[in-house]
Amino acid sequence: MIGGLAVLLIFQLVGEVAVQLSGLPIPGPVVGMMLLFVALRWREPLPDSLRATAETLLSHLSLLFVPAGVGIIQHGARLAEEWLALTIALVLSTLITVAVTALVMRALIHRRDGEQRSG
Amino acid sequence: MENNDLDRILSGIWVYLAASPLLWLTVTLAVYLAGQRLFQWSGGRALFHPVALAIALLVLLLLLTGTPYAIYFSGAQFIHFLLGPATVALAIPLYSHWERVRRLFLPIVAGLLAGSLTAIFSAIGIAWLLDGSPRTLLSLAPKSVTTPVAMGIAEKIGGLPSVTAVLVILTGVVGAVAAPALLEGLRIRDDAVKGFAIGVAAHGIGTARAFQISSLAGAFAGLAIGLNALLTALLAPLIVRLLRLTP
Numbered sequence: 001m002i003g004g005l006a007v008l009l010i011f012q013l014v015g016e017v018a019v020q021l022s023g024l025p026i027p028g029p030v031v032g033m034m035l036l037f038v039a040l041r042w043r044e045p046l047p048d049s050l051r052a053t054a055e056t057l058l059s060h061l062s063l064l065f066v067p068a069g070v071g072i073i074q075h076g077a078r079l080a081e082e083w084l085a086l087t088i089a090l091v092l093s094t095l096i097t098v099a100v101t102a103l104v105m106r107a108l109i110h111r112r113d114g115e116q117r118s119g
Numbered sequence: 120m121e122n123n124d125l126d127r128i129l130s131g132i133w134v135y136l137a138a139s140p141l142l143w144l145t146v147t148l149a150v151y152l153a154g155q156r157l158f159q160w161s162g163g164r165a166l167f168h169p170v171a172l173a174i175a176l177l178v179l180l181l182l183l184t185g186t187p188y189a190i191y192f193s194g195a196q197f198i199h200f201l202l203g204p205a206t207v208a209l210a211i212p213l214y215s216h217w218e219r220v221r222r223l224f225l226p227i228v229a230g231l232l233a234g235s236l237t238a239i240f241s242a243i244g245i246a247w248l249l250d251g252s253p254r255t256l257l258s259l260a261p262k263s264v265t266t267p268v269a270m271g272i273a274e275k276i277g278g279l280p281s282v283t284a285v286l287v288i289l290t291g292v293v294g295a296v297a298a299p300a301l302l303e304g305l306r307i308r309d310d311a312v313k314g315f316a317i318g319v320a321a322h323g324i325g326t327a328r329a330f331q332i333s334s335l336a337g338a339f340a341g342l343a344i345g346l347n348a349l350l351t352a353l354l355a356p357l358i359v360r361l362l363r364l365t366p
Contacts, residue, residue, distance in 0.1 A: 064198055
């Protein structure tokens with residue numbers, strides 16, 4: 001568990017430093033994720049402690065968003081003023097995005113499968 | 120007399136606890152666990168999504184006790200901090216399902232482009248139609264991207280980063296609650312497609328839901344978080360300039 005956590009933190013640290021040095025518009029942890037992925041492909045197999053730590057963290061992923069979400073308390077006024085526009089835009093846009101992404105992906109998978117069958 | 124003593128002791132304890140990070144860290148965990156229970160009992164009803172419920176309860180508690188957000192966050196930051204290592208940990212499901220990802224390369228690229236553009240344009244467009252203020256439009260634009268990146272994008276294009284953080288989380292809750300039924304309605308059967316669509320639209324909170332569908336769905340959702348963060352960071356400033364949006 002601790003070994004796994006140390007690996008995650010080291011890759012996060014390297015990612016943060018890389019972003020600071022390069023000025024890339026993405027956050028350090030996302031770079032850390034990509035680097036860890038490359039490291040895992042390079043040095044198989046996946047260590048058990050890392051798998052266990054990752055599974056624990058990812059199975060409670062939604063908890064980690066609670067502290068930032070409570071920040072809503074600081075924006076009561078703006079949100080109350082435009083709550084209807086915000087709610088409708090947020091809900092519709094999210095649903096449309098899910099649908100468009102899924103339908104485009106499925107269409108391309110179908111087309112490819114069709115080509116493979118005929119070719 | 121005894122009442123006064125009790126009051127003094129209680130207020131002494133409160134003053135001590137209110138100044139230590141222990142209290143709000145513990146309360147956050149307890150409220151979340153209670154929310155999870157309630158969500159299970161309710162048979163997974165949207166209104167009882169554990170994140171939405173925990174946020175609502177905590178806001179209520181802070182208001183009742185007159186606790187400023189900064190004090191709350193000094194305790195809750197230990198949970199917030201774990202977002203970083205959790206993001207890095209998304210490399211593991213990606214590694215485990217890499218064969219599948221490689222085979223779906225083209226559908227992933229196309230789905231990502233379509234989804235990312237749809238998320239930005241539809242959020243700005245719908246809020247504009249409903250007379251949203253320019254600042255609101257700009258704060259809403261990166262709503263489908265994971266919190267830290269979305270806040271950075273909002274800052275860059277002239278939105279309000281802390282408002283964006285809240286909108287991002289609400290987006291995640293909406294996606295987590297509604298996306299599985301929507302995908303069912305569209306007859307999407309492939310867990311990889313389900314996960315990727317949820318991840319593009321609803322980032323980490325959606326990904327938490329995708330992991331409940333299957334580990335494959337979770338892996339694709341996690342992949343989508345990283346890719347959409349990258350693409351939106353590049354696209355959002357261009358789109359905002361194209362639409363001549365200024366705060």
